[in-house]
Each structure stands twice: as structure tokens, then as C-alpha cells.
Amino acid sequence: MSSSVQAQPTRLKLKAVYRLIVDNFLAASCVVALVRLGPAELISCLRPVHLFFAAAAAAVYLMLRPRAVYLIDYACFDTSPLVRIPMASFIEHTKHTPTMSERSVRFMSRLLARSGLGEETCLPEAHHFIPTLEYCTLENARAEFKLVVFSAIDDLLAKTGVASDSIGVLVLNCSLFCPTPSLVDIIVNKYNLRADIRSVNLSGMGCSAGLISVGLARNLLQVVPRGSRALVVSTETMTPNYYVGNERAMLLPNCLFRVGGVAALLSTSPANARFRLKHVVRTFTGADDDNAYRCVFQEEDEQGNVGINLSKNLMAIAGASLQANITRIGPLVLPVSEQLLFALSFVARKAIRGTRIRPYIPDFSTAFKHLCIHAGGRAVIDELQKRLHLSDEQVEASRMTLHRFGNTSSSSPWYELAYMEAKGRMRKGHRVWMIGFGSGFKCNSVVWECIQPAAGNTHGPWSTSIHRYPVDIPDVLSQ
Numbered sequence: 001m002s003s004s005v006q007a008q009p010t011r012l013k014l015k016a017v018y019r020l021i022v023d024n025f026l027a028a029s030c031v032v033a034l035v036r037l038g039p040a041e042l043i044s045c046l047r048p049v050h051l052f053f054a055a056a057a058a059a060v061y062l063m064l065r066p067r068a069v070y071l072i073d074y075a076c077f078d079t080s081p082l083v084r085i086p087m088a089s090f091i092e093h094t095k096h097t098p099t100m101s102e103r104s105v106r107f108m109s110r111l112l113a114r115s116g117l118g119e120e121t122c123l124p125e126a127h128h129f130i131p132t133l134e135y136c137t138l139e140n141a142r143a144e145f146k147l148v149v150f151s152a153i154d155d156l157l158a159k160t161g162v163a164s165d166s167i168g169v170l171v172l173n174c175s176l177f178c179p180t181p182s183l184v185d186i187i188v189n190k191y192n193l194r195a196d197i198r199s200v201n202l203s204g205m206g207c208s209a210g211l212i213s214v215g216l217a218r219n220l221l222q223v224v225p226r227g228s229r230a231l232v233v234s235t236e237t238m239t240p241n242y243y244v245g246n247e248r249a250m251l252l253p254n255c256l257f258r259v260g261g262v263a264a265l266l267s268t269s270p271a272n273a274r275f276r277l278k279h280v281v282r283t284f285t286g287a288d289d290d291n292a293y294r295c296v297f298q299e300e301d302e303q304g305n306v307g308i309n310l311s312k313n314l315m316a317i318a319g320a321s322l323q324a325n326i327t328r329i330g331p332l333v334l335p336v337s338e339q340l341l342f343a344l345s346f347v348a349r350k351a352i353r354g355t356r357i358r359p360y361i362p363d364f365s366t367a368f369k370h371l372c373i374h375a376g377g378r379a380v381i382d383e384l385q386k387r388l389h390l391s392d393e394q395v396e397a398s399r400m401t402l403h404r405f406g407n408t409s410s411s412s413p414w415y416e417l418a419y420m421e422a423k424g425r426m427r428k429g430h431r432v433w434m435i436g437f438g439s440g441f442k443c444n445s446v447v448w449e450c451i452q453p454a455a456g457n458t459h460g461p462w463s464t465s466i467h468r469y470p471v472d473i474p475d476v477l478s479q
């Protein structure tokens with residue numbers, strides 16, 4: 001025991017030296033070569049043709065490279081205490097739902113105690129009435145959507161001082177509510193947006209769609225006039241999604257999903273921008289794997305009650321899809337030293353079959369300062385923490401967001417970003433990794449680099465509660 005504790009600092013020191021050497025190898029070799037050549041010899045080596053090709057290559061690169069995209073700002077829906085659902089109220093409420101058995105009520109009560117959700121998460125107004133299903137109307141669903149999304153957009157426009165008629169692109173994702181006219185039409189109508197706006201409404205794409213929206217907005221910004229603005233809205237409308245049957249896998253979403261939403265403003269102009277978009281990486285594992293495809297599945301139970309069936313395999317599938325995602329994002333973000341170790345372990349595992357060489361898990365703290373992992377559920381965060389060898393601090397924003405807001409679907413990484421900012425932990429140059437998971441099965445990543453941290457925690461979803469966080473979250477709440 002004591003020798004392993006002593007070995008730990010030595011190993012860390014050795015790793016630091018290894019990184020220093022490997023990560024600076026190329027730069028150091030260039031400097032040595034230049035010093036050995038000397039300036040006179042260097043100039044004599046250069047011919048006009050070299051300069052011509054260098055200038056031509058630079059010109060082609062400048063013309064063809066994609067435009068940089070910036071995040072001007074974002075605003076998360078600040079959930080109102082009026083629609084708060086303490087656990088006791090939730091359980092009391094389900095007891096009055098005649099189609100739910102006593103066994104189901106006990107099951108949900110047990111799940112809630114272990115879910116990692118706190119007492120301040122919010123459900124839409126309709127879910128506070130009995131019998132709930134009678135209030136889950138189209139009109140109430142639209143009202144919930146408008147409350148969440150208009151509040152977030154109003155905050156965003158007020159924060160940025162941007163006029164709504166300067167928005168040229170609108171991308172919205174909401175998985176389970178897809179009325180006609182569409183949700184983007186509701187926004188265009190309310191804010192009197194331009195007649196030539198390029199608008200896209202994504203539905204049925206699950207919790208990872210918020211990051212798909214960011215990627216889509218980035219792509220659309222490449223083909224509209226330079227400096228245009230894109231409004232990205234991510235939300236889930238809970239009103240029509242109250243499951244009243246007794247299938248355990250379909251009762252789970254009732255316990256986990258809560259109200260939330262975000263509006264974010266992107267642009268190809270860096271003016272007043274707070275973050276720069278570095279990478280968007282999408283991976284999809286549902287093509288040849290029915291388990292992955294079906295692991296978040298909307299369906300009817302035997303009594304015809306519609307709900308979302310969450311498979312018990314979800315954690316394993318999320319882990320595998322994360323593996324696919326980091327294999328693609330790793331080379332884009334990790335320093336050479338980490339990539340080399342990853343490649344060596346990969347080759348060793350392939351070459352020496354039958355031996356138990358564990359795959360090398362890169363140290364992502366060398367690439368990112370902050371992680372925003374979709375707050376899908378306690379077990380999902382546990383799985384990711386284990387897979388990526390993350391510290392408690394690295395998953396703090398995710399656990400605290402789950403505790404304070406519940407699983408708000410595609411907007412959850414934004415509540416986590418807001419958490420980090422409200423804590424005053426963001427600095428210029430810090431890199432943020434947002435990871436989203438969702439039905440399909442998809443794992444998507446977005447990387448931001450901070451240009452300008454938030455001025456303070458006077459406004460936003462955490463403004464009234466951040467002083468109470470982080471909180472200790474026991475495995476099981478005493479009941």
C-alpha cells in the first residue's frame with residue numbers, strides 16, 4: 001500500500017517529463033536545425049520559386065478554409081419555482097394516477113431516491129394537475145414551449161443587444177414535440193424574423209441533438225453572408241410526455257426528465273464573441289446494431305400507453321459510442337504525447353492477442369479544462385466517469401446540473417457551461433468539451449475555446465442557487 005502511494009508521485013513526474021519532451025520534440029528539432037543552418041545559409045537555400053509556392057499555398061488555404069464560427073452568448077431557461085416538483089409531491093401525485101399500480105409508485109419512489117435529482121427540478125404546469133393526462137393537451141404543450149423558449153430568447157437578445165431582424169439562420173431541436181406549424185415557425189412568428197431566414201426544425205433526434213444543431217448552424221453560416229447570425233434553440237417539451245402505464249423501463253423517464261431549454265447565438269463575426277467553436281464531431285452507432293438503435297425507443301405498452309422505453313443496456317451502449325467518438329476527437333485535440341501512448345496501446349493490443357493489455361485512456365485534462373457531459377442520469381455519469389478516468393471535479397458540473405435541473409435533454413450541457421461560469425471557473429483560453437448522448441444511438445462532441453468569460457453570476461439559471469453548490473449527493477437518499 002505505502003509503496004504504491006510513494007510510486008504515484010514518481011509516476012506523475014515521469015509522465016510530466018515524457019510530455020514535455022514529446023510535445024515539444026518537433027518545435028525543438030526545428031529550432032536546432034535552424035540554429036545549425038544559420039541565417040545566411042537559410043536565406044541562400046531559399047529560391048524565388050519556394051517563396052512563390054509558399055505564397056500560393058497560403059492564398060489557397062485562406063480562400064478555402066471554412067469560416068471561423070463564434071458563440072456570441074447563450075441563455076438557459078431560468079426554471080421558475082412555481083413549477084418545482086419536490087419528490088414527495090411527485091410520489092403523492094403518482095398515487096392519484098389511477099392507471100399506475102402501487103408497485104409502480106414504489107418503483108418510482110425507489111428510483112427517485114437514487115436518481116441524483118434534487119428537490120428543485122421542475123415539471124410543466126400540466127403535470128401538476130390530476131388527472132394529468134387530461135391536461136397534457138396540444139395547447140398546454142405549446143404554452144410550455146413558449147414559456148421556456150421565449151424566456152431564453154428574450155434573455156439572450158437582451159444580453160447581446162442583438163436585434164431579432166439581424167438573425168439569418170434559425171436551428172431548433174426538440175425531440176418529442178413536433179406540431180404544425182413547426183416550432184421554428186412559432187419563433188419566426190413571435191419575433192418577426194426575416195422572410196429569407198434559413199430555418200431548420202429537428203425532431204426525434206434525442207438528447208444529443210443540441211450539439212447537432214450547433215454543427216448545423218456552423219454549416220449554414222458558411223453559405224450566408226459573412227458576419228450573419230444564427231440562433232440555436234435546444235429544448236424538450238415535457239407536457240405531452242407523461243407516461244401513465246406500468247412498464248418499468250418506461251416509468252424511468254417520468255423520474256428523470258425535467259423542464260429546460262437554451263438559446264444560443266452564433267456568428268462568423270468575432271465581434272463581442274465569448275467563445276470560439278473549435279470542433280464538432282458526430283458519431284452514430286445505430287447503423288448495424290439493433291440494441292443501440294432501440295435503446296431509447298418511443299413506443300406503446302400493452303395497454304396502448306405511449307412512453308419512452310429506456311433500455312438497461314443504455315450505459316454500456318453510451319460507453320461504446322463514447323469510445324467511437326473519442327477515437328475521432330482524440331487526434332484533433334490531444335497533445336502528441338497522449339496520442340502516441342494511445343496508438344502504442346492500440347498496436348500492442350492488436351499485436352499481442354490473448355494478453356490482457358488494457359486500452360490506454362488518454363488524459364483529457366491535457367486537452368480540456370472543462371467537461372460538460374450530458375446529465376442523462378446518475379448511472380450514465382458514473383459510467384462516463386469510469387470510462388474516461390475522470391476526477392470528481394471533472395464531472396461536478398454534470399452531477400450538479402442533474403441535481404438542480406434534472407435531465408433537461410439536449411440543453412443539459414449548456415446548464416453545465418453556465419454552472420462553470422457561475423462558479424467563476426472559466427478563463428480566457430480555456431477549452432470546454434460538451435458531450436451529448438441520445439437515441440439513435442448517437443454520441444456528439446463540441447469543443448469551445450473561451451474568449452471572454454461571463455462578467456458575473458447576476459443573471460442566469462444558477463443565479464439564485466450557485467452558492468449552495470456543489471452539494472454532496474449520496475448514493476441513496478434516506479427516505
Ligand SMILES: CC(C)(COP(=O)(O)OP(=O)(O)OC[C@H]1O[C@@H](n2cnc3c(N)ncnc32)[C@H](O)[C@@H]1OP(=O)(O)O)[C@@H](O)C(=O)NCCC(=O)NCCSC(=O)CC(=O)O
Pocket residue numbers: 111114115116205206207208248249250252256296310311312313314375376377378379380407409437438439
Ligand atoms: C435510475 C437510476 C438512477 C437507478 O440507479 P440504481 O443505482 O438504483 O440502479 P439499478 O440499476 O440498481 O436500478 C434500480 C432498479 O431499477 C431497475 N431499472 C433500472 N434501469 C431500468 C430500466 N432501464 N428498465 C427497467 N428497470 C430498470 C433495476 O432493475 C432495479 O430494479 P430492482 O431493484 O427491482 O432489481 C440509474 O439506473 C440510472 O441513472 N439509469 C440511467 C437512466 C438513463 O437511461 N438515462 C438516459 C436517459 S436517455 C437520454 O438522456 C438521451 C435521450 O433521450 O436521447
